[in-house]
Amino acid sequence: MIDFKVLAEKYDTPLYVYDFAHITRQYEELKKAFSGRKSLISYAVKANSNLSVISHLAELGSGADCVSIGEVRRALISGIPKYKIIFSGVGKRDDEIEEALREDILLLNLESEAEMERVEEIAEKIGRQARISIRVNPNIDPKTHPYISTGLHENKFGVDLETAKRMYIRANNSAHLDPVGVHFHIGSQLTELEPIKEAAAIVADLVRSLKAIKIDIRFFDVGGGIGIVYDDEKTIEPYDYAQAIFSVLHGLDVTVVCEPGRFMVGNSGFFLTRVLYEKVNEGKRFIIVDGGMNDLLRPSLYNAYHRVEVLGKSGACSEADLVGPVCESGDFFAKSRMLPATEPGDLVIVHSAGAYGFVMASNYNTRPRPAEVAIVDGKERCIRAKESFEDLIRLEKMCL
Numbered sequence: 001m002i003d004f005k006v007l008a009e010k011y012d013t014p015l016y017v018y019d020f021a022h023i024t025r026q027y028e029e030l031k032k033a034f035s036g037r038k039s040l041i042s043y044a045v046k047a048n049s050n051l052s053v054i055s056h057l058a059e060l061g062s063g064a065d066c067v068s069i070g071e072v073r074r075a076l077i078s079g080i081p082k083y084k085i086i087f088s089g090v091g092k093r094d095d096e097i098e099e100a101l102r103e104d105i106l107l108l109n110l111e112s113e114a115e116m117e118r119v120e121e122i123a124e125k126i127g128r129q130a131r132i133s134i135r136v137n138p139n140i141d142p143k144t145h146p147y148i149s150t151g152l153h154e155n156k157f158g159v160d161l162e163t164a165k166r167m168y169i170r171a172n173n174s175a176h177l178d179p180v181g182v183h184f185h186i187g188s189q190l191t192e193l194e195p196i197k198e199a200a201a202i203v204a205d206l207v208r209s210l211k212a213i214k215i216d217i218r219f220f221d222v223g224g225g226i227g228i229v230y231d232d233e234k235t236i237e238p239y240d241y242a243q244a245i246f247s248v249l250h251g252l253d254v255t256v257v258c259e260p261g262r263f264m265v266g267n268s269g270f271f272l273t274r275v276l277y278e279k280v281n282e283g284k285r286f287i288i289v290d291g292g293m294n295d296l297l298r299p300s301l302y303n304a305y306h307r308v309e310v311l312g313k314s315g316a317c318s319e320a321d322l323v324g325p326v327c328e329s330g331d332f333f334a335k336s337r338m339l340p341a342t343e344p345g346d347l348v349i350v351h352s353a354g355a356y357g358f359v360m361a362s363n364y365n366t367r368p369r370p371a372e373v374a375i376v377d378g379k380e381r382c383i384r385a386k387e388s389f390e391d392l393i394r395l396e397k398m399c400l
């Protein structure tokens with residue numbers, strides 16, 4: 001049992017708390033599900049990029065899926081072997097490409113013909129051969145929130161099948177490109193298996209047609225996206241997920257790569273915030289807390305549901321909006337939720353905050369980002385201190 005009260009007193013609120021034992025269980029479960037084939041689980045660092053989180057996963061044997069050179073550096077510092085690091089993203093800068101090539105990571109995942117030309121030029125300039133994969137857009141509706149849906153042609157991600165084929169042939173004829181992988185990712189917080197299976201089948205057919213012309217694809221990257229329970233969703237079982245992918249890979253000798261972010265860390269995390277006061281406006285009840293949308297953006301940005309709990313309070317509930325102090329109407333954690341009567345100082349726990357929580361935090365309203373605490377083997381470890389006012393203004397200069 002995590003003693004949230006003690007942690008909130010010691011580290012102040014708002015605060016992020018992560019249960020590392022949960023991360024271990026998630027990793028082990030997924031790894032086991034994929035054990036029937038050669039596989040690599042590459043944690044999507046974007047979900048929670050704290051160095052301790054990454055190094056915990058590194059110890060378990062995880063790789064890393066990165067979307068900036070900063071994330072690649074975090075992965076390397078945290079002890080992820082370079083041969084397990086993938087660099088994806090729709091817009092990489094030249095300096096990022098060059099550094100990734102010099103680091104000799106497993107793969108650069110490419111998303112356009114123009115990007116491939118840049119990678120080829122840079123690889124030639126520095127005398128390397130770039131191992132690449134191409135992100136294919138299979139035009140499948142993943143049936144998730146439109147902001148986190150990525151596998152339709154109307155989204156900016158990846159290339160269509162015909163373009164991909166052309167790119168593979170070009171890459172195969174280049175002295176500086178080594179096309180070894182294929183990649184797709186149709187969206188995030190997926191709760192239905194069928195779209196993933198359909199996309200995997202389309203991409204597996206592409207791999208077969210490439211093998212037929214002697215382009216040997218060795219890494220079959222199915223992206224991330226496995227959903228988690230925030231409320232009462234019925235989610236995909238890791239075993240079924242792996243089996244669905246295996247079922248379309250007959251005859252292909254490939255390493256299956258998967259890039260889960262949310263699945264790995266989402267339900268390990270808790271966001272703690274304290275009640276400042278309550279008020280009623282024309283019959284509408286508001287609970288105002290000291291955490292804001294700058295600390296945890298998901299409810300404001302996606303209207304995302306997070307379970308909230310007022311610690312130690314039971315008793316009669318009535319509808320309330322749980323809101324923060326930021327001067328935006330969109331600054332809320334829960335709307336029209338049945339919550340007990342609160343008093344100033346009560347601790348509120350926002351659940352499932354381990355993924356896309358701290359990483360999406362900002363300093364809007366000159367608010368320091370919260371501390372992050374990990375529970376490791378039953379002990380607490382502060383893995384990031386709360387920012388100070390001085391941290392926030394450190395890079396600024398007054399010009400007069």
Ligand code: LLP
Pocket residue numbers: 044047065088148150185187188189223224225226259260261262263298302355356
């Ligand atoms: N691989 C690729 C290429 C991705 O674009 C993503 C997520 C992942 C893997 C990891 O997806 P996951 O397993 O975490 O679903 N901020 C949003 C989520 C954005 C996801 C972006 N891409 C949220 O808070 O829901």
